Amino acid sequence: MAVVAFALAIVKPAEIVQFELKSLDFRFIARGELTPDPRVAIIAVDDDALSEIGRWPWSRDKIAEVVDKVLGKYGAKALGFDMVFSEEQANVVDEALRLLNQNVTDVYGDNAAGHMQWLKSQRSFGDVDAVLEGTLIKHRDKLVPGYFFYSQAAGAPDLVKSKLEEEAALMRSLAMTSSFSKEALHSLPHIAAIEGNIPRVTKAVDAIGFFNFFPDPDGTVRRIPLMVEMDGYVYPSMAMQTLRMFLDWPEMSVVVGDVGVEEVRLGPLNIQTDATGSMLLNHYGPGKTFAHYSAADILNDRLEGDELKDKVVIFGVTAVAVLDIRATPFDPVFPGVEAHAVAISNILNGEELKRPPAVEVIELLMVFFLSLLAGYLVYGRPPAIQGLIIVGLPVIIVGTSQWLFTSHNIWIEETFLIVGVLLTTIPTALLGYIAESRKRAFIHDAFSHYLAPSVVENLAKNPDALKLGGEEKHITAFFSDIASFSTFSEKLTPSELVTFLNRYLTAMSDIILEEKGTIDKYEGDAIISFFGAPVDMDDHALRCVVSAIRQQQRLAELREEWKAEGLPEVHVRIGINSGPMVVGNMGTNTSMNYTMMGDHVNLAARLEGVCKAYRVPILMSKDTYSEVRDHVAARFIDRVRVVGRSQPVDLYQPMALRIDLADEQQQEFRAYEKAWSLMLHGDYKASLKLMTKLYAMSPHDGLYEVMMARLKTYIHSPPPDDWTGVFNLKNK
Known part of the structure; x- marks a missing residue:
């Protein structure tokens, strides 16, 4: 069964993996909430902001105003967009011209041409994308627009697929420094199509980044991809790019080997990821664990002067109606924008969950050898000891796993260890129970005819x-x-x-x-x-x-x-x-x-x-x-x-129990012993005299007759001088 457990740990069946993910969630709950890095904050388009400013999406000039105040007036150091500006916003002047052009003569008569010409001259006032573009250019080294990518072309709209070359050309200068082996290209998520920003947004900034999530099969967000690959180039996520700006533009690099991502560095920071470049999120708590500031408060200047100063900020939508909601171990309705904040805080403080390759190798070895040890420990043991081992070993595994998780941010897949223990201990205990039952049945059959029932029962309970x-x-x-x-x-x-x-x-x-x-x-x-x-x-x-x-x-x-x-x-x-x-x-x-x-x-x-x-x-x-x-x-x-x-x-x-013996009987026994002692020492006549007296007292005691007859024989034919009192019996 240890081999079966080892095979399961290698194959990783979906059902066991899902159970392990749920046990990981439990470790978060058991550990409790943590305090995130106070340098990370959220600018939220929340329900209050929608009520005050208006429905989403807002006009780009409103977005620009929020960004300008966050990075300018309030002094934030870096801002990442958890949103995409994939289409141009309609110019209100162009829309007015279109409507007027249909019946301009009826409205203005002979002055229609002059009015239309004047209105066209005001066109720049309706170009809100230009307002956003200007703000982005102003703060281009402090902000990161986000984009969304499709990993499979089959799921992407045709229009999006048609823009891939254009988007790729715009992004190429933003790629990470990377080192690939020949077989490594397929390790990272691949960009098949991009839902990107309009070109004027992309060209206005120094960096962009994707904001995709890849939830686990149960829909829970436990990890976040930090990089993707397209045409041999590696592109970082919005969270990575924003953090890079916050850290004053350190070099960002990745090494991808034969088995996947081997190293991710952001300046002095060495980031732990899995083979696909995804980082395990160490969630701090439920939604709003990070400081949230309503975009309405930004627009209406309701913040204190230094609340955002020198912070890294993620700008996104948290309003319930917009449905950018994710499930996490702490919260089934966790704002998606906050997951990026978790990633940034994790990287800043080295708090990301870790599963180094060495841990995975040790786990496999532990599954095999711990399973063998567990089976050995329960083999032939009493049921109480077996129960203690069957329950105790998983408890020790869970306790050790929780300690590693809480104290060292290390995730070990405890479920496979527990499955290995149970696969060897329970069958071993059951087989032992069956063998023990057969042994008890044998003992019962073998002894019930000639042992007391209580003795048979005791033997059945303790066959050893x-x-x-x-x-x-x-x-x-x-x-x-x-x-x-x-x-x-x-x-x-x-x-x-x-x-x-x-x-x-x-x-x-x-x-x-x-x-x-x-x-x-x-x-x-x-x-x-x-x-x-x-x-x-x-x-x-x-x-x-x-x-x-x-x-x-x-x-x-x-x-x-x-x-x-x-x-x-x-x-x-x-x-x-x-x-x-x-x-x-x-x-x-x-x-x-x-x-x-x-x-x-x-x-x-x-x-x-x-x-x-x-x-x-x-x-x-x-x-x-x-x-x-x-x-x-x-x-x-x-x-x-x-x-x-x-x-x-x-x-x-034996005559009786001592407590039941009468004094007269005790005296009689002593008299007989005296008579026998006289015989031993050769005084046969004195012995016969005393024996005769005893016979007179107890004529029904045949022993006295036997000894009297022997003494009479000894008087006439005494034993040898070296006689030791031993009488040799001739019959069985």
Whole structure:
């Protein structure tokens, strides 16, 4: 997807470009308004001026009067026209002569010829173009008439196209100093036809300039062309020419290379443009951000003496009825004349928006590598982290973009960076979500039959807690089996046996699951389970032992029920051991089971069988006892070496939670431990005496009978002198 993002940044689809332009507008709004250069002002033919002076267009002598007062009386340094004088204004004397000529004899009789001759002698008074021409000549080095050009001949009127050679001849001396490569001519906008001023206007001044705008596809003015090309010559805009006059006529030059405009200079000023010679406007605010002076106030001498002194002035129409309105990021009804003022102020202060070629190259690289980085950052991360990255990276991009825009007037196309981030992060996150959902479904299917629902839910939410294939974990193994199952099963029909076992297994399994245990498997009447996997538990040993105690308590209740129903009484043996074991999905690719294996598993199984030898319901190893001794009261049973294991193990019988243990029981446990200690040290008779006493107190405790029989044997056939108390079991 990073490659796709990179390709989009190169191709620049119109939809993404349009979104980027809107985001650029938002950057203007977020930055807020700025104060423009106070040396730039607008002379406006506004609605008030039309109401006071009359409808537009005004007579050329009125225009001349405004210009003369602005540059003369009020002392402006340079003036640019955002208007064109493309046709001669009708001479009112000529119009009077035409009308009188139709019926002059009827009006003047024999004196008609004399009157007509006199009227012709007054013709110069009706030539208002001459008045304007005279004013232009008077201030020729301070003002720039504007003109409009057509970039395609197909859209130009025939009359305009027919005057192209004449207009070109008049303009040629006004071209910029330029340097072209052979392939560069097509980089700049091309003049196909000119809607120019009448020749007497063009010849009366030292400079002219075009005032075209090229709005973006959405109609918003964000840039202004500073130059155009015709017949190998480069011609500057009205704004450039006016600024040149204001700066006392510095040299104006352009270098156009193979990829477009490379450098535009106006004296000491280096102007940033795009490849076509257009400058990105750094708008200061909505309409009338610049100082506006009504042309009516100029004509009627209502300005203070120095309001326009030494300023650069753009003379144009802002009246709504004339419709010279543009859309900008700040204002949908922005006066077109003010856009030229924005350009001049930008250039004067080096405030134009910048997109140097280096920025475009860096953007392309950033689109690719940031997309890769974003995809890497979300891959395999938790949803919260993914969401933070998916939202956070675009926020960082927008923040950085806004900072560059506000502090350095640099425009970076943040939309392509954001698109690149989203193209890699969202699909990656979605694919991860799908994979995670499948993993959760697998976990649910795999564990729902032998894990508590809460444990399954926890695993589904945190699948990383499960490592499929096998891992070593410190857990507690549980083995249980019904004593003499074969004997009592013979007393039941198969149907009764199944019903009985289901009832028993359900009761025992419910307790295991309530204690968050994992049921490994059922083998007939046997239950094999473990605690501490697949979900880690710090108290796995305690939960396992509590589960065993609760099962024996529940069995006591069930025995009463079964007895009342005429069913056999059932006793269950349980073996427990804690230690490192391997747990995981074992089996084949098509059939597997989440199970445990290892030496400590085997020991737990052996302890279940050892219960029979000591006639106790539960046995746990010392490893388990050391983990639960603070919470569970247990009595020491013996030190044995089970079949198949060389290392001896101390056996303990969990009796109850410590908070539930009676003092009498505690005293009995200590008495037994004393008797066992006497046996260990070879005082078998004293040990037998104490064991006999304990048996008399608890005749139903089979452990005492077992130990009494062993002590009687030791009295007649004592163990070796180096005996360590280990009893070697011969049966599993």
